[in-house]
Amino acid sequence: KILILDFGSQVTQLIARRVRDAGVFSEVYPYDVSDDFIRSYGAAGVILSGSHSSTLEGDAPRAPQAVFELGVPVLGICYGMQTMAAQLGGEVELGKVREFGYAEVRARGHSALLNGISDFVTDEGHGMLRVWMSHGDKVLAMPPGFKLMGSTESCPIAAMFDEERRFYAVQFHPEVTHTSQGKALLGRFVHEICGCKSDWNMPDYISEAIENIRQQVGSDEVILGLSGGVDSSVAAALIHRAIGDQLTCVFVDHGLLRLNEGKMVMDMFAKNLGVKVLQIDASDQFMGHLAGVTDPEQKRKIIGREFVEVFQREAGKLSNARWLAQGTIYPDVIESAGKGKKGQTIKSHHNVGGLPETLNLKLLEPLRELFKDEVRKLGVALGLPHDMVYRHPFPGPGLGVRILGEVKKEYADLLRQADAIFIEELRNTPYEGVVVEGTDPDAAPRNWYEATSQAFAVFLPVKSVGVMGDGRTYDYVVALRAVQTQDFMTAHWAHLPHTLLGKVSNRIINEVRGLNRVVYDISGKPPATIEWE
Ligand code: XMP
Numbered sequence: 001k002i003l004i005l006d007f008g009s010q011v012t013q014l015i016a017r018r019v020r021d022a023g024v025f026s027e028v029y030p031y032d033v034s035d036d037f038i039r040s041y042g043a044a045g046v047i048l049s050g051s052h053s054s055t056l057e058g059d060a061p062r063a064p065q066a067v068f069e070l071g072v073p074v075l076g077i078c079y080g081m082q083t084m085a086a087q088l089g090g091e092v093e094l095g096k097v098r099e100f101g102y103a104e105v106r107a108r109g110h111s112a113l114l115n116g117i118s119d120f121v122t123d124e125g126h127g128m129l130r131v132w133m134s135h136g137d138k139v140l141a142m143p144p145g146f147k148l149m150g151s152t153e154s155c156p157i158a159a160m161f162d163e164e165r166r167f168y169a170v171q172f173h174p175e176v177t178h179t180s181q182g183k184a185l186l187g188r189f190v191h192e193i194c195g196c197k198s199d200w201n202m203p204d205y206i207s208e209a210i211e212n213i214r215q216q217v218g219s220d221e222v223i224l225g226l227s228g229g230v231d232s233s234v235a236a237a238l239i240h241r242a243i244g245d246q247l248t249c250v251f252v253d254h255g256l257l258r259l260n261e262g263k264m265v266m267d268m269f270a271k272n273l274g275v276k277v278l279q280i281d282a283s284d285q286f287m288g289h290l291a292g293v294t295d296p297e298q299k300r301k302i303i304g305r306e307f308v309e310v311f312q313r314e315a316g317k318l319s320n321a322r323w324l325a326q327g328t329i330y331p332d333v334i335e336s337a338g339k340g341k342k343g344q345t346i347k348s349h350h351n352v353g354g355l356p357e358t359l360n361l362k363l364l365e366p367l368r369e370l371f372k373d374e375v376r377k378l379g380v381a382l383g384l385p386h387d388m389v390y391r392h393p394f395p396g397p398g399l400g401v402r403i404l405g406e407v408k409k410e411y412a413d414l415l416r417q418a419d420a421i422f423i424e425e426l427r428n429t430p431y432e433g434v435v436v437e438g439t440d441p442d443a444a445p446r447n448w449y450e451a452t453s454q455a456f457a458v459f460l461p462v463k464s465v466g467v468m469g470d471g472r473t474y475d476y477v478v479a480l481r482a483v484q485t486q487d488f489m490t491a492h493w494a495h496l497p498h499t500l501l502g503k504v505s506n507r508i509i510n511e512v513r514g515l516n517r518v519v520y521d522i523s524g525k526p527p528a529t530i531e532w533e
Pocket of ligand 1: 396397454488529530
């Protein structure tokens with residue numbers, strides 16, 4: 001196994017992720033673990049992460065000296081390289097200019113790490129790497145025994161190595177995808193240099209996670225707010241696997257869920273998996289508080305507040321619960337790292353704001369080291385249906401932000417039906433777009449639902465005139481929204497086939513009494529947002 005020491009970089013978990021991708025078990029620990037811990041850990045190799053700190057500050061974080069005395073390979077990344085240099089007798093220079101972004105590194109020397117790895121070869125025959133840099137300080141003089149492994153114009157010592165002691169260090173970040181050979185480089189480190197086999201996989205991860213959960217909670221009871229979303233669902237399935245009936249899930253129906261969502265969640269968890277789920281129908285409470293409210297922010301606040309209220313009320317009834325489980329995943333974990341000198345007390349964002357403090361429960365977050373795609377793979381490995389695990393995200397306030405202005409049950413009912421038709425047709429329409437060469441064929445979209453990142457209907461509380469049969473209608477409008485995005489910060493509207501849009505429109509108008517017009521939203525984000533409120 002590989003030990004990763006975290007100096008507080010925002011991308012430390014990405015290192016762990018890449019090592020997992022290489023099929024090797026790894027764990028992240030704060031950099032200031034003791035020498036004894038290092039000696040007893042049994043690492044086949046150690047990776048030192050980046051940091052926001054400077055090695056030149058008085059109390060700059062240092063790797064435990066034992067790391068360099070273990071006799072196992074060590075890879076320093078960015079700050080990890082600088083502290084390696086500083087601790088082994090080299091010299092680090094205070095950065096005058098920050099170097100941030102794309103760079104080309106010329107590979108030098110003949111190291112086991114970069115052997116055979118390059119992006120292109122220059123006319124002079126130099127192997128070059130396209131990398132991503134983010135640093136201010138740099139190594140000015142290598143420690144005794146080290147040789148140059150790479151350089152850029154502005155950073156003459158961009159990588160160094162000591163093959164005898166098997167110490168390697170790179171100023172750039174191999175863990176980010178912008179470093180195109182990063183995966184290969186980390187793969188070489190863990191396989192060739194550390195001698196680890198590719199034998200770690202999802203079932204192993206599940207066993208370890210289960211063991212950790214059991215150790216953490218002992219015989220205590222745990223509650224979890226189940227939303228039906230991917231993260232809370234996977235967390236519920238995992239925790240249930242670990243502690244069975246010690247877990248109670250609370251599923252709050254605020255009356256703003258999608259069609260059949262409640263039934264789907266209950267069938268999946270209560271029936272199929274045998275999880276204890278309390279289904280709380282709080283729709284009257286939510287609708288009551290939302291009556292007459294039209295301001296989007298106020299609606300969000302009310303929904304959030306009532307959610308906490310209901311959850312708290314139900315949780316209070318479970319007198320033995322000592323833990324609150326949440327499906328927090330790594331991208332939710334707001335940096336901590338780097339702000340303070342130590343940077344390992346990571347704060348998490350609470351999906352259900354404010355709950356932990358008021359309930360006096362300890363937090364159980366078994367997914368907090370995983371990325372979304374890993375959570376999905378974990379869900380499938382735990383037996384959750386593929387379609388559930390690969391669903392589009394659904395906002396906490398639910399249909400409340402998809403009914404413009406005042407929320408009414410009548411509107412929600414119309415919207416639910418229209419939305420279900422849209423989603424069904426997206427799933428049923430094969431996607432025939434180009435599949436980018438080199439991408440994972442298993443991940444290639446099979447239908448338009450999979451080819452979009454988020455799609456839904458929006459209820460517009462305005463009436464327009466239509467004609468149906470011989471009669472005049474005067475009914476409401478729905479807008480369809482479908483977007484494609486990587487990170488949901490920016491998004492393009494999806495170019496859905498006209499035949500698909502036509503079919504959805506026909507079906508909605510014919511099947512949903514009360515709607516007589518369908519429009520398609522062709523706004524990008526920015527300037528529009530994905531949700532309408
Ligand atoms: P916008 O509308 O800001 O949405 O472009 C970006 C992404 O965030 C989701 N979203 C929410 N998710 N609680 C959530 O859990 C919320 O209050 C919320 N508001 C927006 C939205 O669905 C989209 O995926």
